[in-house]
Amino acid sequence: MKIRVGFGFDVHRLVEGRELWLGGIRLEHELGLLGHSDADVLIHAICDALLGAANMRDIGYHFPDTAGEFKNIDSKILLARTVDLIAEKGWRVGNIDATVCAERPKLKARIPEMQEVLAHVMGVEADDVSIKATTTEKLGFTGREEGISAYATVLIEKD
Numbered sequence: 001m002k003i004r005v006g007f008g009f010d011v012h013r014l015v016e017g018r019e020l021w022l023g024g025i026r027l028e029h030e031l032g033l034l035g036h037s038d039a040d041v042l043i044h045a046i047c048d049a050l051l052g053a054a055n056m057r058d059i060g061y062h063f064p065d066t067a068g069e070f071k072n073i074d075s076k077i078l079l080a081r082t083v084d085l086i087a088e089k090g091w092r093v094g095n096i097d098a099t100v101c102a103e104r105p106k107l108k109a110r111i112p113e114m115q116e117v118l119a120h121v122m123g124v125e126a127d128d129v130s131i132k133a134t135t136t137e138k139l140g141f142t143g144r145e146e147g148i149s150a151y152a153t154v155l156i157e158k159d
């Protein structure tokens with residue numbers, strides 16, 4: 001069996017008047033993430049990690065933020081399409097390990113739900129999807145609650 005690793009990183013700005021979507025679920029919060037899509041920064045980091053592992057460029061290459069078809073799109077659709085793209089080269093998802101940097105809201109209670117939702121989209125077990133959260137101790141743009149960032153590491157495999 002052949003294996004590869006990949007890494008992804010993304011940032012979106014927090015603004016008023018947008019829903020907050022993270023890890024494929026909607027969170028109650030007074031601010032939401034701004035983007036061309038639903039701006040699910042965790043899913044975008046995972047997509048970039050998967051594409052990187054397969055050496056298939058990045059999310060904006062496949063799903064440009066200038067294309068009307070992706071305006072306000074549910075990022076779970078982009079994740080499913082990313083899994084299909086790497087599958088065209090024979091790759092399947094092994095496991096994911098991701099970290100979300102956000103001062104607020106607290107994510108810990110909702111993480112099992114995110115794991116279930118993302119695992120279902122990627123066709124893996126929830127146990128294969130690790131999601132962690134951290135503040136940045138009020139430092140930097142995440143600490144000032146100007147945005148949320150996410151990092152993801154993935155392993156992909158093929159026979």
Ligand SMILES: Nc1ccn([C@@H]2O[C@H](COP(=O)(O)O)[C@@H](O)[C@H]2O)c(=O)n1
Pocket residue numbers: 101102103104105106107108109133134135136137
């Ligand atoms: N948005 C967040 C941030 C953190 N958590 C949880 O709190 C723990 C402590 O965070 P520190 O940044 O102070 O180390 C962290 O390990 C997470 O379990 C969270 O749920 N949501």
Ligand SMILES: C[C@@]1(CO)OP(=O)(O)OP(=O)(O)OC[C@H]1O
Pocket residue numbers: 010011034035036037038039040044059060061063064065066070071073078
């Ligand atoms: C997802 C896409 C496409 O809707 O738009 P955004 O939501 O702005 O997100 P970004 O992380 O900038 O990545 C790539 C995009 O092309």
